[in-house]
Amino acid sequence: MVTKRIIPCLDVKNGRVVKGVNFEGLKDMADPVEMARYYNTAGADELVFYDITASVEGRTLFTDILRKVASEIFIPLTVGGGINTLEDFDRVLKCGADKVSVNSGAIKNPAIISAAAQRYGNQCVVLSADIKRVDGSFRLFAKGGRENTGIDALDWLEQGVRSGAGELVVNSIDTDGVKNGFDLELLDAVAQRCAVPIIASGGAGCREDFLELFRNHPAVDAGLAASIFHTKQVDIRELKQYLRQNGIEMRL
Amino acid sequence: MIAIVDYGVGNLFSLASSVKSLGAEVRVTHQAEDLRQATHILLPGVGAFADAAAKLQATGLVPVLREETQHTPLLGICLGMQLLFEKSYEYGEHQGLGLVPGQVCPLADDLKDPTLKVPHIGWNALDLTPAGEKDPLFKYIQNGEYVYYVHSYYAKNCASNTLATSEYSIPVTGAVRAGLVYGTQFHPEKSGDTGLRILRAFAEL
Numbered sequence: 061m062v063t064k065r066i067i068p069c070l071d072v073k074n075g076r077v078v079k080g081v082n083f084e085g086l087k088d089m090a091d092p093v094e095m096a097r098y099y100n101t102a103g104a105d106e107l108v109f110y111d112i113t114a115s116v117e118g119r120t121l122f123t124d125i126l127r128k129v130a131s132e133i134f135i136p137l138t139v140g141g142g143i144n145t146l147e148d149f150d151r152v153l154k155c156g157a158d159k160v161s162v163n164s165g166a167i168k169n170p171a172i173i174s175a176a177a178q179r180y181g182n183q184c185v186v187l188s189a190d191i192k193r194v195d196g197s198f199r200l201f202a203k204g205g206r207e208n209t210g211i212d213a214l215d216w217l218e219q220g221v222r223s224g225a226g227e228l229v230v231n232s233i234d235t236d237g238v239k240n241g242f243d244l245e246l247l248d249a250v251a252q253r254c255a256v257p258i259i260a261s262g263g264a265g266c267r268e269d270f271l272e273l274f275r276n277h278p279a280v281d282a283g284l285a286a287s288i289f290h291t292k293q294v295d296i297r298e299l300k301q302y303l304r305q306n307g308i309e310m311r312l
Numbered sequence: 313m314i315a316i317v318d319y320g321v322g323n324l325f326s327l328a329s330s331v332k333s334l335g336a337e338v339r340v341t342h343q344a345e346d347l348r349q350a351t352h353i354l355l356p357g358v359g360a361f362a363d364a365a366a367k368l369q370a371t372g373l374v375p376v377l378r379e380e381t382q383h384t385p386l387l388g389i390c391l392g393m394q395l396l397f398e399k400s401y402e403y404g405e406h407q408g409l410g411l412v413p414g415q416v417c418p419l420a421d422d423l424k425d426p427t428l429k430v431p432h433i434g435w436n437a438l439d440l441t442p443a444g445e446k447d448p449l450f451k452y453i454q455n456g457e458y459v460y461y462v463h464s465y466y467a468k469n470c471a472s473n474t475l476a477t478s479e480y481s482i483p484v485t486g487a488v489r490a491g492l493v494y495g496t497q498f499h500p501e502k503s504g505d506t507g508l509r510i511l512r513a514f515a516e517l
Contacts, residue, residue: 061479062434063458100504105435131329135504136460156325158502181359183431183462226431257433281434311435311458 063309064274065105065282066296067259068289070095072141073112075121079286090290096129099289102296104135105311108161108229108284111141112204123155130156138186144168149176153184161186161229166220167202167209177224186259187225189213191246192233198246205233218253228254229284232262239265239288242273242280251279259284267299274308313337314515315350317377317392319368322358327389330501330508336515344376352515353377353384357391361400361416361465364391365408374409381411385492385517390463393488393495402465412490414470419463425481431464436478436498438486444475448517449487449494452509459486459498459506466497492517 070077070092077090096107107129111122119142130137139152140161149160160180166173166187177185190205191198191213198213217228230250232243242260251258260273261284270283288294297312304310314331316324318340331338331354339346347353355377357364368374377386388396397408400416408416420430435458444450461478467485477483478498488495494514500507 062432062436062461065434127325130326132333134326134330134333134501134507136502153323154325156323156329158323158326182464183433184358227433255429256431257429281429 061309063105063311064303065259066103066270066300066310067106067108067282067284068099068104068296069108069110069261069284069286071110071112071286072122072125074118075125077290078112079290092125093128095290096133099296100133100135103300103312104296105282106136106138107133108138108140110161111139113142123151126152126155126157140186140188145172146175146179149180149184153180159184159186159227161188163188163190164202164204167200167211170219170223173220173223173225177226182224182226185225186227186229187217187220188229188231189217190231190233198249201233205236214249214253217250221254221256225256227257227259229259229261235263236261237287238263241265241269242283244273244277247273247277247280251277257281261285264288264294267294267302270299271303271306271308274303275306313339313346313350314352314354315346316340316354316356317347317368317373318342319364319371319373321364321367321391322356324356327354327356327501330511331515334508334512334515342371342373344373347373347376347380350380350384352517353380353386355386355388355392355395357389357395359391361391361394361402361408362404362406365395365400365406368395377409378411381491381493383492385494385514387514388493388495389501390497390499393497394465394467396488396493396495397467397470400465411493412467412470412473412488412495414467414473414488416465416467419466419480419484422466422468423481428481431462432480432484433462435460436480436484438476438478439483440476441474443489444487447475447489449475449489449510449513451513453506453513457506459496459500459503461486461498463497467495
């Protein structure tokens with residue numbers, strides 16, 4: 061059977077990996093190519109790169125990094141950040157990305173999802189959403205989690221899947237950076253409405269959080285995290301061995 | 313020289329890089345002459361079957377592929393493998409190259425467990441058939457190693473040509489062979505070290 065996936069996420073700004081807590085207070089961590097090599101040997105099932113650079117120079121630097129990573133690391137690469145048009149899809153796919161993650165770009169222009177799915181296939185289009193509870197319901201946030209769109213997040217994701225998104229990254233703002241576990245209530249709610257693979261993001265603090273996620277929420281396919289892997293607070297190989305010992309199918 | 317057939321579908325960067333990392337000379341090409349000179353041919357592919365089949369036909373390379381596979385090993389990957397079969401039922405009924413007997417059908421119609429998701433995305437274990445255990449393509453592979461899949465259609469009615477399957481409530485065809493024509497539904501160029509060992513074995517055929 062298909063394994064659950066463990067996915068480290070690298071937020072890249074000006075050629076360096078950074079990761080914030082609750083999306084603020086970025087702290088320089090390391091060189092993205094070095095980190096990608098490390099994660100490849102450590103047993104990561106996939107890598108996600110988010111380009112959080114705003115400048116043109118930063119963007120060029122990012123595509124150079126991506127090309128370097130893709131030319132020596134042969135596991136699936138997902139790339140997001142600043143994806144607004146089909147040209148943006150094209151740019152990162154040509155540098156070796158396998159999947160492209162859209163977030164704010166799809167909020168500004170929802171038609172990008174179906175256009176990209178038609179051109180590159182559903183499997184290539186990952187819809188990523190930053191979600192927070194507002195007055196007891198799940199709301200979709202834009203601009204890296206800073207702006208409430210007022211859109212119901214579950215409706216948004218369901219519509220995204222109908223338009224051709226082949227995978228979802230569900231990022232809970234409420235649990236992000238808190239390291240107290242994934243947002244299981246949110247993930248269950250998404251799984252009820254969407255039949256494509258779901259990648260849980262935000263809140264993992266220890267290996268038990270991943271076990272709880274996969275053991276009791278089988279509709280979730282993958283767990284994504286950043287700083288706990290970057291700081292080696294959780295070692296990926298040890299995590300995967302632990303999960304397998306506890307009956308979760310893992311690639312070792 | 314290993315030729316990668318470029319017929320305008322998908323992104324060949326990773327495939328070319330993975331083969332280069334083995335130390336092999338690689339040419340991404342749509343020239344018949346390159347295919348004739350090649351020691352090995354890779355046929356990649358992503359997207360929809362009908363579109364890819366039409367684009368491959370439009371290159372005029374199909375007769376060359378038929379001729380060359382009499383004496384040159386070819387490996388079709390993902391949709392590139394599906395194109396090797398007789399027919400596909402992806403949105404209608406479409407002719408394939410017919411180099412491997414069998415048909416390509418929707419996975420969703422045949423899964424025994426309806427809660428499983430389609431596309432079948434992720435790492436799944438290879439179950440080698442007796443023929444697969446003996447095949448040189450898997451000489452560097454242990455039974456049960458994981459490879460990366462992304463697909464919604466799969467090849468069936470091809471048991472006598474099957475080298476490996478992966479379990480997804482049904483045995484999903486993972487690798488096939490007919491003569492020098494090989495195909496993998498999974499992506500060796502995205503399957504980490506396991507995938508590189510499969511590509512190395514292919515390059516040594």
